[in-house]
Amino acid sequence: MPLSAEPSWRSVLLEWYESDARDLPWRRREFADRYGAWGTLVSEFMLQQTPVARVIPHLQAWLERWPSPAAMATATPAQVVHQWANLGYPRRALWLHRAAVQVVEKHGGVVPREVSDLLALSGIGDYTARAVAVFHYGDTHPVVDTNTRRVIARFIDGRSQPASPSPRDLVRMGELLPGARGEAAVFNAAMMELGAVVCTARAPRCEECPVAAQCAWLSAGRPDTGDRRRRQPRYEGSDRQARGAVLRMLRDAPDHVLGADLVVPDWPDAVQRDRAIDSLIADGLVEASDGVLALPR
Template sequence: MPDLATPLIAWYRENARDLPWRRPGFSPWGTLVSEFMLQQTPVNRVIPHLEAWLERWPRPADLADEPPAEAVRQWANLGYPRRALWLHRAATEIRDRHDGEVPRDVDALLALTGIGDYTSRAVAVFAYGDRHPVVDTNTRRVLARAIDGAAQPGPPSKGDLAAMAAILPEDDAEAAVVNAATMELGAVVCTARTPRCAICPIARLCAWRLADYPDTGDARRTQAKYEGSDRQARGAVMKALRDASPLPLADVIAEWPDTRQRDRAIDSLIADGLAEAADGMLRLPG
């Protein structure tokens, strides 16, 4: 196994982006909120929403004490609004089970609503400095290329955690830096379509580069087109409810060109707990 940690640490300390959740004193709650928001959402879109969220709800109990509708409304246009509902439930669980403090233990974090392998370890590592492997899409791509010589990673698996653990230094602080550096490298240098190998700190160690960039296939799922999709219809319904809730059911995106798709979007939002229907009205969850 090549020593990837040493060049990654040196590169990160010189080149890491200045992001709110990397600054000294950033709270565990802020870290948890940022990780929820960063799922499938670009950094530049997250930052203003994160800052507004933490200004309004600086502690988990502050959010938990408000109705879920307020979390969904504050989520605005970040997309995938179930994350707002899950974050509200997690805040309530933190208030009720953990005296309002975000837990440090990975298993306790995993027991919270909406938190999986990545988010639980990200909070334990980046908020508390514990030593765990943290693996996101960018990490998986860097490991696939540098270690396996593959152009793109395969489907996510539990083996990803073992692969990341294998390159971590024993020191907790250095391990945290390597976790962050590997993600950062995948985000800004070892990108999916146009990797910038000329400035990569581990280029001389990269198995994919040393093999002359073989085309090993791409098993990544391609996302369905957004325009005209059910996702777009759901987003339009959510925007209408954020702007004016409750609304008469008949008035909810009444101009939508596909009536059946509109009704399907409303039904799916009700099933997901993101909307409630009663007495001919549709509203955000109470």
């Protein structure tokens, strides 16, 4: 490379991130100082499919109540599901609780640093494991989320939307990581940030994009490559809505206990309601005994 080369798009992206990144709680020094890897782990659990703005107040409350894996491990599932409130996908609350117990039992209460150890914890997959290893511990791994995949699809491949998720995504992101030690965290975060606030799914702000000059998709005239993500089923009238209604009533009930005939009694489809209750029991989110439903003790 000639000495007078233009700054690489990586450098431009990193500079943009340093100057323009959102000031989010988990990016602050005092957050890491106070909650350590546990804070990162909890934040990543909550951010799995739940928007940033909705996570922030719940994260604060959660960490105040359970500031360590050991503290979390002493809680009951009922307490955990109640504290999870309306963050959605409440199985994550159970998985986070289990993960805390596993951290205490297998790692002495210290959130592990190795990706393989993190992957062995409940509710932790490719994204969350590497997010903890990279964003908290500063190690070098590719961190691939929906934003990263979209940025790569557009910026590198010139396509409007990414193909279906695949293990190759990790490999490709790994090949893009900067070589310098310690830069992986910022680069991963910058790719995610770009996808979250500029290279968005619906109305990308290419005029604000720091690396627009090198973007394959923009230079191709932003073609619609026809890749469509799987359509999300209608929520209104779904089993998911029924599950949500049941769980909401149990969260709000005194001691989280309610007679089975008092749980969403006016649900329009009794068969669907019972199916929802059965599936909640199968998931360990609800317990049934003597005609009474409750959050698990």
